Amino acid sequence: MTDDALDQARAVLDQLPIFAGIDPANVKLERLGGLTNLVFRVSSGECAWCLRIPGKGTEEYIDRKNEAKAARETAKAGVSPELLFVDPDSGIMVTAFIEDTITMTPKAFAQRKGAAARAGEAFRKLHHSGAKFDFRFELFAMIDDYLKILSGKTVDLPEGYHQVLGEAETLRAALAAHPLPLAPCHCDPLCENFLDTGSRMWMVDWEYSGMNDPLWDLGDLSVEGVFSEAQDHEMLCAYFGREPAPGEQGRMVIYKAMCDLLWTLWGLIQHANKNPVDDFWAYSTERFERCKSLMGSEGFVDHVSAVRAGP
Numbered sequence: 001m002t003d004d005a006l007d008q009a010r011a012v013l014d015q016l017p018i019f020a021g022i023d024p025a026n027v028k029l030e031r032l033g034g035l036t037n038l039v040f041r042v043s044s045g046e047c048a049w050c051l052r053i054p055g056k057g058t059e060e061y062i063d064r065k066n067e068a069k070a071a072r073e074t075a076k077a078g079v080s081p082e083l084l085f086v087d088p089d090s091g092i093m094v095t096a097f098i099e100d101t102i103t104m105t106p107k108a109f110a111q112r113k114g115a116a117a118r119a120g121e122a123f124r125k126l127h128h129s130g131a132k133f134d135f136r137f138e139l140f141a142m143i144d145d146y147l148k149i150l151s152g153k154t155v156d157l158p159e160g161y162h163q164v165l166g167e168a169e170t171l172r173a174a175l176a177a178h179p180l181p182l183a184p185c186h187c188d189p190l191c192e193n194f195l196d197t198g199s200r201m202w203m204v205d206w207e208y209s210g211m212n213d214p215l216w217d218l219g220d221l222s223v224e225g226v227f228s229e230a231q232d233h234e235m236l237c238a239y240f241g242r243e244p245a246p247g248e249q250g251r252m253v254i255y256k257a258m259c260d261l262l263w264t265l266w267g268l269i270q271h272a273n274k275n276p277v278d279d280f281w282a283y284s285t286e287r288f289e290r291c292k293s294l295m296g297s298e299g300f301v302d303h304v305s306a307v308r309a310g311p
Contacts (some may be wrong), residue, residue, distance in 0.1 A: 005031065009040050012053055012092055018070035018085050033103065033192050034178035035277050036105030036270070041097055047086065048099065054091035057273045059265075060149060062207050064091040066135040069093070073131035079122060093296075098202055109191060109225040114296065116231040118201040119194060119221060120238030126203065127183040127214040136259070137187045139258055140172060146265035150283050153272035157290040158264065167295065168261060171254050171304060175213070178247070178310040185212035189221040215248065221247025247311055250303035253294075262293035 003126075009029055013019050015275040019027075019067040022044050032042040036055040043050060056061070070087040074080040075095075083087045102108055116154035143165065150157070186193070188208035218239060222232050236252065238246040270277075294300060 005038055009038065009051060009199040012051065013042065015090075016085060016094065018094060022178050030035070036275065048097035050081065050095045050097045051272035052093045057275075058086070058091070058207075059148070061269065064088050066133065067091070067209065068093075069134050070184070070209040071279075073133065074126065074129070074203070075207060077126065077131055079129065080201065080206070093113070095113075095204070098195055101197050101202065104191040104194040104196055104297065106201070106226045108196070109227070109231065112196060112198070114160045114268055115196060115201070116227065116234040117238035118196060120218070120235040122201040122203055123196070123214070123217050124239050125221070126186065127217070129184060131184040133184050133210050135210035136182070137185060137208065137212040137216070139216070141261060143262055143265060146262070146269065146272050150265060150268055150272065153269070155272040159284050160292075161264070161288065164261065164288075164292060164295070168258065171258065174304050174308040175251065175254060177308050180213050182211040183227040185210060185214060185217050187212055188203060189217050189224060191221070191225050203274060213251070213255070215251040216255045219252040220259040222252065223256045223259055245311060246306040247309060248307035253300070253303040254307060254310070257291050258288040259292045264291065
């Protein structure tokens with residue numbers, strides 16, 4: 001942990017009312033993961049909290065008021081940890097720290113028995129919670145928004161991006177042929193946004209949450225977790241409580257391609273903003289190549305046809 005990050009965290013803690021009366025000398029800070037934000041485990045004695053400080057530049061594309069409402073709603077639904085403090089203007093947030101959990105990774109999803117099923121059950125609980133988010137996560141509108149942001153930055157799109165975006169109109173039409181009711185969705189289910197106890201999966205980080213097609217969440221996690229066909233099947237069966245229909249599976253597969261198409265642009269924004277956490281140019285080009293590969297794979301057209309045909 002850098003001295004700057006530590007100093008920033010301590011300065012924030014000094015200003016938060018929930019930490020008033022706690023001797024700063026007795027507070028321990030541990031830096032946790034995060035691609036764009038500063039995240040810390042804060043502990044004092046036997047008490048522990050999670051502090052999130054928004055990263056520089058995130059105000060360009062994150063609606064903090066929407067995120068705050070989503071964090072409140074999902075905590076009430078028992079999907080995410082208890083929300084203890086949030087400033088909807090600055091985005092500073094404190095939640096309860098869930099002990100005895102594993103922060104998930106693709107490797108952990110592959111190795112921990114039943115993890116894909118627990119994720120499917122967590123999605124079902126979220127999607128059926130009745131929560132209402134202010135933001136409408138609309139894939140193609142977000143692509144347009146990200147392209148607009150990138151137009152003001154010095155960065156090139158991967159070669160052929162607009163051609164693939166044009167080809168995606170066929171997928172857009174298939175999805176629109178039989179739209180699913182919008183549900184409260186996470187919309188950015190990185191593996192690291194899941195905390196597993198071995199019997200229950202918690203979700204965190206509601207920056208991109210919104211009302212969305214629920215199959216987006218499953219498709220996005222499948223991509224992020226590099227799920228095998230067996231893991232996809234396990235997650236889908238747990239989510240639906242039965243075998244998925246061809247159109248349901250196909251809808252998830254389409255979103256596997258489309259989330260890579262969208263997050264390619266997100267990575268380019270990080271690259272343009274000189275985010276030092278990762279090589280975001282490599283991140284973006286890898287996602288774009290994976291999108292193209294899936295769209296050109298054997299059987300992808302059959303999935304599209306199944307979605308177009310409907311339930």
